Amino acid sequence: MGQQGSRIKVTEADKAMLQLKMTKDELHRYSRRTENLIGTERAQLKTLCKSLHGKQLKQDNRARLLLKRVHYQERLLEQCSDQIINLETMVQSIEFKLIERQFIDGLQHGNELLKKLNSELSLERVENVMDAAAEQIEIQREVDDALSNAILGSTVNDEIDRELESLDQEVNGDKDTVPRVQDKLDQLPPANKLTEPKVSAPEEEKEPQREAPREEPLLA
Amino acid sequence: MSVATPQIYKFPPLYTPQTNKLIRKQQLQTWESIILQSCAQLSKWCIGRNGKVYNQATGELLLSIFENEEIQRSCNIEFQQEIWAFMLQNGTALQLKEFEDSNMMAILWESLDSWSSTILEWCETSGKLNQVITIYEICQSDENSSCKFYGMPTSFCLLVLQRLVDCHRATLLKDQGKVVGVKIV
Numbered sequence: 001m002g003q004q005g006s007r008i009k010v011t012e013a014d015k016a017m018l019q020l021k022m023t024k025d026e027l028h029r030y031s032r033r034t035e036n037l038i039g040t041e042r043a044q045l046k047t048l049c050k051s052l053h054g055k056q057l058k059q060d061n062r063a064r065l066l067l068k069r070v071h072y073q074e075r076l077l078e079q080c081s082d083q084i085i086n087l088e089t090m091v092q093s094i095e096f097k098l099i100e101r102q103f104i105d106g107l108q109h110g111n112e113l114l115k116k117l118n119s120e121l122s123l124e125r126v127e128n129v130m131d132a133a134a135e136q137i138e139i140q141r142e143v144d145d146a147l148s149n150a151i152l153g154s155t156v157n158d159e160i161d162r163e164l165e166s167l168d169q170e171v172n173g174d175k176d177t178v179p180r181v182q183d184k185l186d187q188l189p190p191a192n193k194l195t196e197p198k199v200s201a202p203e204e205e206k207e208p209q210r211e212a213p214r215e216e217p218l219l220a
Numbered sequence: 221m222s223v224a225t226p227q228i229y230k231f232p233p234l235y236t237p238q239t240n241k242l243i244r245k246q247q248l249q250t251w252e253s254i255i256l257q258s259c260a261q262l263s264k265w266c267i268g269r270n271g272k273v274y275n276q277a278t279g280e281l282l283l284s285i286f287e288n289e290e291i292q293r294s295c296n297i298e299f300q301q302e303i304w305a306f307m308l309q310n311g312t313a314l315q316l317k318e319f320e321d322s323n324m325m326a327i328l329w330e331s332l333d334s335w336s337s338t339i340l341e342w343c344e345t346s347g348k349l350n351q352v353i354t355i356y357e358i359c360q361s362d363e364n365s366s367c368k369f370y371g372m373p374t375s376f377c378l379l380v381l382q383r384l385v386d387c388h389r390a391t392l393l394k395d396q397g398k399v400v401g402v403k404i405v
Contacts, residue, residue, distance in 0.1 A: 008391040008405055017352040018393050018401045025356040095351065 024087045031080045034073050041070050223261040235293040248306040258285055260329040265376045269323040316375050326376055336383035343404045354401045
């Protein structure tokens with residue numbers, strides 16, 4: 001036991017508790033013994049009852065003695081159980097106190113730890129850390145922006161622009177000239193006001209506009 | 221006979237030692253299982269060498285395993301000794317030191333390890349860990365009357381607790397040189 005004794009501590013409180021519990025056990029044992037005794041004596045009384053009747057039974061000394069004994073022992077048993085209850089409440093309140101002590105100890109340890117942690121967390125340090133964190137977040141945001149811009153700008157945007165342009169040309173390219181012709185026609189003065197030489201003038205103006213890009217490569 | 225016994229208990233040749241070695245061995249095994257079963261049913265941990273079990277409070281004879289009144293057969297003492305020797309060898313019976321002169325045998329219808337884990341489990345569920353418990357409290361306390369180990373003899377209980385001490389889960393508390401309490405962690 002010696003080796004284990006050092007592992008599991010047996011305190012003075014434990015020894016006192018052991019004494020208390022042993023007393024309780026003793027009372028428990030006594031009450032059981034008394035119960036048994038009462039049981040057997042009652043059984044004896046009943047057998048006596050069977051053999052004797054009426055007055056005979058009342059006058060019988062043995063029966064009287066037995067009943068007296070039973071009553072006396074019942075009183076003892078009652079006292080005994082009261083004492084057991086007392087001891088039990090005692091044991092329980094001690095156990096609860098022990099738990100309370102543990103609770104207080106725990107609270108104290110927790111408090112000490114909290115103090116230690118708080119002293120480690122000075123306001124200045126927290127501010128430094130927060131600033132640094134904000135800075136890093138800012139950098140991160142910049143990097144994010146740069147990355148998303150680069151991707152959209154270089155490939156997607158250009159491609160979209162190019163595609164839109166070609167689409168525009170495809171759909172609107174031919175019509176482009178049509179309204180121009182219409183516009184020019186609208187701008188023309190009414191036919192009745194026109195003079196002879198002026199009729200050809202707008203036609204001449206129109207023709208070089210159309211033929212100019214075609215002539216350029218020829219000229220070059 | 222208040223316990224249910226297997227059919228073979230009513231078989232007369234069971235009570236006479238058989239000469240054939242193989243059959244003799246089987247016979248011993250049968251006796252072993254009968255004794256284990258009966259003790260388990262009665263929740264008795266100790267049995268007299270003569271196979272008799274008494275009610276401790278009233279002294280009433282509960283069981284006399286080697287005598288079968290129904291078929292008027294009984295084992296002779298030599299054969300009883302042989303059965304005990306067989307069980308001691310198998311570890312299903314134990315000669316407790318305290319019982320040496322009183323001719324009592326402890327019957328292990330469950331192994332000591334199994335008992336010790338039962339007690340440990342009881343301590344854990346009833347919140348008795350790290351508290352002083354008396355041996356009497358474990359075996360006799362009213363609140364344990366539904367426990368499997370209720371009524372276990374003190375000496376047997378000590379044997380079980382010794383297992384817990386061996387695996388550093390318990391320490392025994394002595395008072396006036398006698399182990400009376402235990403602290404299980």
